[in-house]
Amino acid sequence: MWLQDQHAFELLRDFIWEKSGLYFESTKRQYFWRRVQNRMRLLDCFDGKEYYRILRSDTSETELRELLNVLTTTETYFFRNxxxxxxxxxxxxxxxxxxxxxxxxxxxxxxxxxxxxxxxxxxxxxxxxxxxxxxxxxxxxxxxxxxxxxxxxxxxxxxxxxxxxxxxxxxxxxxxxxxxxxxxxxxxxxxxxxxxxxxxxxxxxxxxxxxxxxxxxxxxxxxxxxxxxxxxxxxxxxxxxxxxxxxxxxxxxxxxxxxxxxxxxxxxxxxxxxxx
Structure with a gap:
């Protein structure tokens, strides 16, 4: 069972904002959690607050980089605009x-x-x-x-x-x-x-x-x-x-x-x- 209450969302969102400048409004909460859960699952972690503790304690920021990879995957194309x-x-x-x-x-x-x-x-x-x-x-x-x-x-x-x-x-x-x-x-x-x-x-x-x-x-x-x-x-x-x-x-x-x-x-x- 996923534990992803509002407080866990805010902890993770604000941590991402602090580190990258990316900011996810509450209206993007589902989008945010879907991608965060992809990383949590790989770590056998099902508690948003526990995942937050993992991110904060990872001094190499390896997990942060992997999380940013799944949060920032966007499609673009040549000769756009x-x-x-x-x-x-x-x-x-x-x-x-x-x-x-x-x-x-x-x-x-x-x-x-x-x-x-x-x-x-x-x-x-x-x-x-x-x-x-x-x-x-x-x-x-x-x-x-x-x-x-x-x-x-x-x-x-x-x-x-x-x-x-x-x-x-x-x-x-x-x-x-x-x-x-x-x-x-x-x-x-x-x-x-x-x-x-x-x-x-x-x-x-x-x-x-x-x-x-x-x-x-x-x-x-x-x-x-x-x-x-x-x-x-x-x-x-x-x-x-x-x-x-x-x-x-x-x-x-x-x-x-x-x-x-x-x-x-x-x-x-x-x-x-x-x-x-």
Missing amino acids: EPQLRAFQEEILPEMLRRKRAQGDCYLRFWSAGCSSGEEPYTLGMILREHLPQIEQWNITVVGTDINTRMVQKAQEGVYHVRSLRETPDRYRAKYFTVEGDQYRLHDVIKKMVTFRVGNLMHAEDASLMHNVDCIFCRNVLIYFNVESCQKVITMFYETMATQGYLLLGHSESLYRISAIFKLMKLKHSLVYYKE
Whole structure:
């Protein structure tokens, strides 16, 4: 019999929030418990409070990482949110290149924060490969980070089910993927453009590895945070971003009532945030 009273839910929820910034409202209690029970069952534990004690006493945080893996498994796909990608390709990137050429700056730094299984940063790699004139003259860094260790491993492998390519234009599919049964393997020319690592947006030591970032993609991540966590993450983004850098959020996300440090810009195809 599962023992999962309200107090146990709050203990576990608040512990997860403290460690990761992820916050589960009471309305997501069933979702939360289904995934927590998957981990409890493997430990032959049927009491939510006892599982909480296990998490707190595990100084290696091995069990915490496994729990976060089951709590943060989300589906994504290549070329998600096409209007925003058009804004990046047709407006943000050309402006960035003009400015950097004028400054004699050959560095381009991009960060996909909360990259899941890698489709987003790989999409950026393909767009840069296709639309960056004389790409060999630029020193390009594309980094993808995620708190989910399994998703980061999958991203590094670069092998995807056809559903991950459902919005991928045919020419990209033909040029940058090899079909292997019902799987698609991304070509090394794009894989080598992206570096992946496990990263927690709430940990200052992880964020300190990023600096002077020109464009941050953090799409459909803030929806899992409460206001306090969002404010902390947005401040961190601002501090790691270069002047005149861009922040792109998910289509349903906004900094309204969270932070005013970024300027909201209306581009032809999308709304974006800008660091003046």
